[in-house]
Every structure is written in C-alpha cells, then in structure tokens.
Amino acid sequence: MYKDIATPVRTKEILKKYGFSFKKSLGQNFLIDTNILRNIVDHALLTDQSGAIEVGPGIGALTEQLAKRSKKVVAFEIDQRLLPILDETLAPYDNTKIIHEDILKADVKKVMEQEFQGMDDVMLVANLPYYVTTPIIMKILEAHLPIRGIVVMLQKEVAERISAKPSTKEYGSLSIAIQYYTVPEVVMIVPKTVFMPQPNVDSAVIRLTKREKPLVAVKDEDFFFQVTRASFAQRRKTILNNLVGQLEKGKEKKDLILESLQASGIEPTRRGESLSIEEFAALSDALYVYFK
Ligand code: SAM
Numbered sequence: 065m066y067k068d069i070a071t072p073v074r075t076k077e078i079l080k081k082y083g084f085s086f087k088k089s090l091g092q093n094f095l096i097d098t099n100i101l102r103n104i105v106d107h108a109l110l111t112d113q114s115g116a117i118e119v120g121p122g123i124g125a126l127t128e129q130l131a132k133r134s135k136k137v138v139a140f141e142i143d144q145r146l147l148p149i150l151d152e153t154l155a156p157y158d159n160t161k162i163i164h165e166d167i168l169k170a171d172v173k174k175v176m177e178q179e180f181q182g183m184d185d186v187m188l189v190a191n192l193p194y195y196v197t198t199p200i201i202m203k204i205l206e207a208h209l210p211i212r213g214i215v216v217m218l219q220k221e222v223a224e225r226i227s228a229k230p231s232t233k234e235y236g237s238l239s240i241a242i243q244y245y246t247v248p249e250v251v252m253i254v255p256k257t258v259f260m261p262q263p264n265v266d267s268a269v270i271r272l273t274k275r276e277k278p279l280v281a282v283k284d285e286d287f288f289f290q291v292t293r294a295s296f297a298q299r300r301k302t303i304l305n306n307l308v309g310q311l312e313k314g315k316e317k318k319d320l321i322l323e324s325l326q327a328s329g330i331e332p333t334r335r336g337e338s339l340s341i342e343e344f345a346a347l348s349d350a351l352y353v354y355f356k
Contacts, residue, residue: 068098069153070125075260078123082149086261090143091193094122095217097258101129107251107271108187108215110134115180117211119167119190119200122146124153124160126191131157138179140167167200173209186210191217194263198222198238201272205245213246214272223250223268235337236299237292243341244279244288246272280345283352291348295336303339304332311355324350 067074075096078084086092095101104126110116110133118139121127123146130137137160141150147164154160161179163170180186188204188211197218204214227248228234242248252269256262282288294310295303307321325332328346330339339347 068125069123069128070095070098070101072096072260075123075125078149078153082145084123084145084149087143089195091120091195092122092143093191093194093259093261093263095125095191095258096260098129100252100254100258101126103252104189104191104215104217104269105129105133107269108189108213110187111184113184115176115183115186117172117176117186117188119188120193121150121154121162122191123149126189127154127160128157130189131160135159135183136179137161138163138175140165140170142166168196168203172204173207176209176211185212187212188214189216194219194265201226202241205242205272205274211274213274215251215269216272217254217267217269220253220266220268223270226270226272230340231338233337236296237289240292240341240344241289242272246274248272280342282345283349284356287352287356288345288348291351292336292344295339295344299335299337301335302333303330303336306336307351311351317354320354321351324354 069075075094112135114134116130116134116137118127118130118137121139121141127137127139139160140163142165144164147162150162163175176186192200201214224234225236225238226242227250228239249271250268251271254267254269256266295306297306297310304321304325308318311317311321322332324347327350328343330343330347
C-alpha cells in the first residue's frame with residue numbers, strides 16, 4: 065500500500081522535494097486530510113464503472129482517492145509546475161490522466177467523448193480554486209455535458225447562495241441559475257484547518273445533481289438569466305425599478321414591463337428576492353415578446 069498524499073507530513077515532503085511555492089492567484093489551498101477527501105468521494109456516489117473529471121489536482125490528493133474509487137479520472141491542471149509532481153505522486157494509479165489546461169478554455173465535451181467511452185456515468189469532483197468557482201460551475205452546466213452531477217469544495221458563502229430559497233438574503237441570480245439545472249445540497253461544512261495553506265474563508269462541499277430537464281421551461285435560456293440578473297441588480301429596489309433600470313428599450317418600456325408583470329401575476333412593488341423560479345420563468349417569457 066502507498067502512503068496517502070493528503071497527510072501534512074507527506075504533503076510537506078513533496079512540496080520540499082520540488083521546491084514548490086503556493087500561488088495565491090491560482091487558488092492553491094491543498095487538502096491535507098484523507099478523511100475529508102474520502103468523504104467528498106463518498107458524496108459523489110461513484111462505482112468502479114464511473115468516470116471522474118477533476119479540476120485542479122494540485123499534488124494529487126483528491127485525484128488519488130478518486131482513482132481508488134472509479135474507473136478513470138481525468139484532471140485539468142493549469143499550473144505547469146505541478147506536472148512533474150503529479151507524475152510521481154500518481155505513478156501507482158494507471159487510471160489517471162492529467163491534462164495541462166485551463167478548465168475555462170478546455171473542450172470538456174470532447175475530452176469526455178475520448179476518455180469516458182462506455183462508462184456508466186461521469187461526475188465532476190473537485191476542490192475548486194476559489195477565485196473562479198462560479199465561472200467553472202456555470203461553464204460545466206451551460207455546456208449541457210453528459211455528467212450525472214458535480215461534487216465540489218467551495219466557499220461556504222457561495223454554497224449558501226447556490227442552495228438558497230426565495231425570500232432569504234442569500235437568494236439571487238446564482239441560486240436560480242444553478243437550481244435551474246440541478247438540485248443542490250450542502251453535504252459538508254469544512255474547517256480551514258484541513259488546508260495547506262489555510263484559506264481566509266470557511267468552506268463547504270456541495271453536491272449538484274443534474275435534473276433530467278431544467279426546472280422550468282422558458283422560451284429563451286439566455287434571456288431568462290438576463291431577466292433574473294436584472295431583477296437583482298439592486299436588491300433594495302422593486303422588481304419594476306430594477307427592470308426599468310436594466311432592460312434596453314425606448315420610452316414606452318415602463319408600460320411594457322408593467323404589462324408583462326401583470327400578465328405573469330406579479331405585483332410591481334415586489335422585490336426580486338421574493339420571486340420563485342417559476343415566477344421568473346413566467347415573467348421572462350412575458351417580457352421576451354417585447355424585449356428580445
Ligand atoms: N485538488 C487539490 C487538493 O484538493 O489538494 C488542489 C486544489 S486547489 C484548491 C486548486 C487547484 O486548481 C490548484 O492546483 C490550481 O493550480 C488549480 N487551478 C487553478 N485555476 C485553474 C484553472 N483555471 N484550470 C485548471 N486548474 C486550475
């Protein structure tokens with residue numbers, strides 16, 4: 065048996081051997097607790113016929129645990145300095161593949177077609193670089209990839225926003241965008257002490273299970289997201305004032321917005337945070353006629 069990568073002693077040994085220094089700008093906070101890693105993998109519900117995509121393997125702490133519990137792991141790492149390290153740490157696991165690429169630029173769909181043929185399912189599992197948490201999750205969801213879901217470590221505050229319900233202070237356009245595609249569950253709150261170096265914020269693990277079809281049917285997805293963002297532009301403003309301030313149209317736009325609100329049964333004095341996703345869908349379809 066090999067010694068786990070994710071212990072403080074082994075991590076320090078590896079970093080010292082390669083003279084590796086953390087880059088804060090790349091969100092490099094490595095996990096040094098094997099129990100936490102096993103827990104993350106448990107929540108992904110993998111089998112030996114599952115594929116796993118990882119974003120940012122670091123020195124391979126999570127990659128190793130995924131390799132033990134799935135058929136194949138493909139990990140995207142942006143930092144070239146980590147490649148020789150991963151070569152060594154993951155040498156015992158021949159079901160791992162590292163791709164040296166920025167996940168935001170990668171053609172993940174193509175990689176999935178090449179790497180996960182014939183597998184039962186694919187999950188994205190990662191301890192995300194916190195500076196790009198939302199763009200990464202949105203890129204994966206908007207690409208409509210054939211994945212079963214996502215299990216990721218992220219900032220606790222972002223996990224709360226993603227899973228928030230209407231009429232709470234955390235509820236906003238991010239909650240709607242992610243709940244549109246998935247069912248989110250915060251499955252773990254994680255202390256700072258399990259990272260090296262320790263991040264400034266608290267962390268959580270969230271599981272996003274992809275819906276078979278989006279939560280609501282809308283005429284135009286992009287426009288629906290545009291309306292939800294506009295509705296939360298200034299949280300203290302009414303839905304009417306936010307939409308008047310954000311949507312582009314000539315002089316008559318206030319009347320058209322009022323008409324659309326009325327057609328969808330929404331009082332113009334309400335605030336965006338009180339609207340359910342179904343109400344946003346009805347409103348965006350009503351506005352679409354005039355504003356698209
Ligand atoms: N998985 C490791 C662990 O849990 O210990 C490292 C996680 S660390 C929070 C984030 C990792 O993502 C780092 O290895 C970093 O270099 C990498 N990374 C940062 N931005 C990235 C990007 N845009 N694409 C791919 N990897 C990225």
